[in-house]
Amino acid sequence: MLRRLYDWTLSLSGRPGAIWALAAVSFAESSFFPIPPDVLLVPMSLAKRDKAWLYAGICTIASVIGGILGYAIGSLLYDSVGTWLINAYGYGQKVEAFRQAYAEYGQWIILLKGLTPIPYKLVTITSGFAGYNLVWFVILSIVTRGVRFYVLAGLLTRFGDPLRRLLEKHLGLIVALFAIGLLGGCVASKMFF
Template sequence: MKRLYNWTLSLADHPYAMWALVIVAFTESSFFPIPPDLLMIPMIIARPSKAFLIAGVAMAASVIGGLMGYAIGALAFEQIGRPILEALGKGDAALEFNSRFNDMGFWPVLIAGMTPFPYKVITIMSGWTGMPLGTFIVTSIIARGARFFIVAGLLWKFGDPIRNFIEKRLGLVFTAFIVVLLAGFALVRFL
């Protein structure tokens, strides 16, 4: 895994780094284990003026890759989806979660799209459970857009000094934000 991580980072200096980002963001949404942030961060630090273009490319490729994950879940869950989820250690949880997934509406996609939870698990689950495609696409755009544009904005504004925070703690901040958001909705619902 460390070798794959280092290889992904090395792509940031490649002349075709933007294409590498497209491939990594696309595949991460359906089966690849390394998040595109690892490629985005050094790319943005090297070229801050392109921060938002890089974020936009990552978002678009990630959402399109998410559609591939959705298709895997909808059309080939047993042959492809289940083995991917089992390789991630999420096979049993997926079966248990299946019965409640669509009852939660857009929340699973929003949460997985913004937090360190593997987005590919949710894209496959969305197709497998028959989540409405429109809901999946809109929520994916919002979640992945927020995640990538916040990272781009922080790097554009603060540069390399914020890198450590993003790599180590931004996932925790996003997770805390989602928890507070959910708590707020629950509080409003019960008042």
């Protein structure tokens, strides 16, 4: 099953709608969707390494725009949609502590959590809820998401062939490690959020 999904994702990179799918996942992941854009970015960049930088740019722009939606959810809809999303991820009781931390460390929270596997939607929604400055939120989001996606694009461009062989040879193990990393990020965010 993993192999078919991987092959499908590789074939997606040649389709005209691939960029739109990547943008949609990047946008949604920053505000409400649980799957990170890496699941499309990595195979698409391996299939067309000459477009890895373009893909990273699309992920960055779409992620920041999605982050603005997440910020709006936290700022304008926290009592309804924002609370539901935060509670759905199990962080309801820790939001106040996180909000207070924003007053002192907001820029570092955005920069550091934007680079980690901790779901970025938690940062975007809480940034809006905490009333963090929107202009600075956007600037810091561009920096942190850009670094995250462009570093990945650089690694895939530079080491693409060995990484692709490694991925194809050990697909199950790599997917399991990715899932563990994602789960670990969620657990870490519960501990430190």
